[in-house]
Amino acid sequence: MTKLLDAPASPARPSRPGRAGRGASGGGPTGPGRTPLSARGxxxxxxxxLTSPKYGPVTVTAILFVAIFIVGGVRYRGFFSGQVFLNLLVDNSxxxxxAVGMTFVILTGGIDLSVGAVVALSGMIAASLLQTGWSPGVVIPLILVxxxxxxxxxxxxIHVFKVQxxxxxxxAMFLARGLCYVISQNxxxxxxxxxxxLAVARIPLGGNxxxxxxxxxxxxxxxxAVWVLHATRFGRTVYAIGGGEHSGLLMGLPVARTKVLVYVISGFCSGLAGVLFTFYTLSGYPLTAIGTELDAIAAVVIGGTLLTGGYGFVLGSVLGVLVLGVIQTIITFEGTLSSWxxxxxxxxxxxxxxxxKVLTARRR
Known part of the structure; x- marks a missing residue:
C-alpha cells in the first residue's frame, strides 16, 4: 500500500482524436471538446x-412544397411575393x-366519400334559406348541426351495422347530392x-x-385539431384505432365512441367548409364540389397520413393542401396549360x- 501511495503519477496519455476534452472544463455539448458530427452521421x-413511419412522409411533403415553390419563384416573376403565398390559404381555406376532418377519419383507417356532396348541400341550404329571409346567425349553426x-x-x-x-x-354522398337537387336544380x-x-372582407397584415x-x-x-389529436385522450384513441382496433379494445379505450365521433367531426368540418365555400362563391349549386372528396383524400395522403391509419399529422394535411394549391398556381402563372x-x-x-409504404415498411 505504501509503495502504491508513494509511486509517482503516470504520465498523461495523449488524447485520442474524437475523445479528447470529454471531461475538460469548457467542453460542453457545443464546446471545443465535442467532436463535430461526421458527414456519415x-x-x-x-x-x-425520411424513412421514419411517423415523420418521414410529412418531411418529404414539406421538402416537396418548398421545392415546387422555389421552382415557381425562379420561373415566374412575382411568384415569390408574400401575397402569392397568402393566396394559397385564401383560395384553399x-x-x-x-382535409382536417378527413385526417381524423383516415387516421382510424376509415374513409369519407361524402364530404364533397355535403359541401354542396351546405351551400344549397345556406343559399335557399338566406333567399327566404333567414338570418345568417341562424343558418350557419343550423348547417353545422x-x-x-x-x-x-x-x-x-359503420359501428352498429358493421357497414364498410x-x-x-x-x-351518404348520394343522399346529400340528391337533397341538393330536391332544394333546387339551378x-x-x-x-x-x-x-x-364576409366574402369581400380583407384582414390587412401590413405591407400590402x-x-x-x-x-x-x-x-x-x-x-x-392539432390540440385534440396530440393533447387529449380522444386523440390518442384515434391513433390507437388506426394502429389496431383490437389492441385498443384490449387496452380499454372507448373505441366505439371514438369511431362514431370521427365521422361527426368530418361532417362538422364538411358543413363548415361548405359555409366557407359559399363565402368564396356567393351562390349555391347542386353540382358544386364534385370530386372535392378526392382532393381532400389526396391532400391527406400527400401530407403523409397512411390510408391504413395510425400515422399522420393535421399539419401534414395542411401541407398537402398547399402542395395542391401551389401546383394550381403554377399552372395559372403558366397561362398555356389546361387546369386538368x-x-x-x-x-x-x-x-x-x-x-x-415501401419506405416505412422496414421501420415498423
Whole structure:
C-alpha cells in the first residue's frame, strides 16, 4: 500500500482524436471538446428521418412544397411575393377545413366519400334559406348541426351495422347530392348583406398583404385539431384505432365512441367548409364540389397520413393542401396549360407517395 501511495503519477496519455476534452472544463455539448458530427452521421440521421413511419412522409411533403415553390419563384416573376403565398390559404381555406376532418377519419383507417356532396348541400341550404329571409346567425349553426347529424348517422351505420366505411359514406354522398337537387336544380345566388360583406372582407397584415376571414377560421380549426389529436385522450384513441382496433379494445379505450365521433367531426368540418365555400362563391349549386372528396383524400395522403391509419399529422394535411394549391398556381402563372394538368400532377404525386409504404415498411 505504501509503495502504491508513494509511486509517482503516470504520465498523461495523449488524447485520442474524437475523445479528447470529454471531461475538460469548457467542453460542453457545443464546446471545443465535442467532436463535430461526421458527414456519415448526418446522412444516417437524414435517412432515418425520411424513412421514419411517423415523420418521414410529412418531411418529404414539406421538402416537396418548398421545392415546387422555389421552382415557381425562379420561373415566374412575382411568384415569390408574400401575397402569392397568402393566396394559397385564401383560395384553399375551405379545402384545409375539409382535409382536417378527413385526417381524423383516415387516421382510424376509415374513409369519407361524402364530404364533397355535403359541401354542396351546405351551400344549397345556406343559399335557399338566406333567399327566404333567414338570418345568417341562424343558418350557419343550423348547417353545422345538420351536417354533424349526418356524420353521426354514418358513424352509427359503420359501428352498429358493421357497414364498410366506403359503402356507408358512398350512400351518404348520394343522399346529400340528391337533397341538393330536391332544394333546387339551378344555381341560387346569395345576396345577404352579411355574407357579401364576409366574402369581400380583407384582414390587412401590413405591407400590402392581406387575408380573408375564411383563412382565420381555417387556421383556428387546424389549431384545435392539432390540440385534440396530440393533447387529449380522444386523440390518442384515434391513433390507437388506426394502429389496431383490437389492441385498443384490449387496452380499454372507448373505441366505439371514438369511431362514431370521427365521422361527426368530418361532417362538422364538411358543413363548415361548405359555409366557407359559399363565402368564396356567393351562390349555391347542386353540382358544386364534385370530386372535392378526392382532393381532400389526396391532400391527406400527400401530407403523409397512411390510408391504413395510425400515422399522420393535421399539419401534414395542411401541407398537402398547399402542395395542391401551389401546383394550381403554377399552372395559372403558366397561362398555356389546361387546369386538368392539376389532376395529372396530383395523380403522379399520389403514385409517388404510395411508395411511403415501401419506405416505412422496414421501420415498423
Amino acid at each position: 448526418i446522412a444516417t440521421g437524414i435517412r432515418n428521418l 375551405y379545402l384545409i377545413v375539409l 345538420l351536417t354533424s347529424v349526418l356524420g353521426l348517422l354514418v358513424g352509427l351505420m 366505411p366506403f359503402i356507408a359514406t358512398l350512400a 344555381s341560387i345566388s346569395i345576396t345577404d348583406a352579411t355574407f357579401v360583406e 398583404l392581406s387575408i380573408t376571414p375564411s383563412v382565420v377560421i381555417a387556421l383556428v380549426v387546424v389549431a384545435i 394538368w392539376t389532376k395529372i400532377f396530383i395523380g403522379a404525386l399520389l403514385l409517388v407517395f404510395i411508395l411511403q
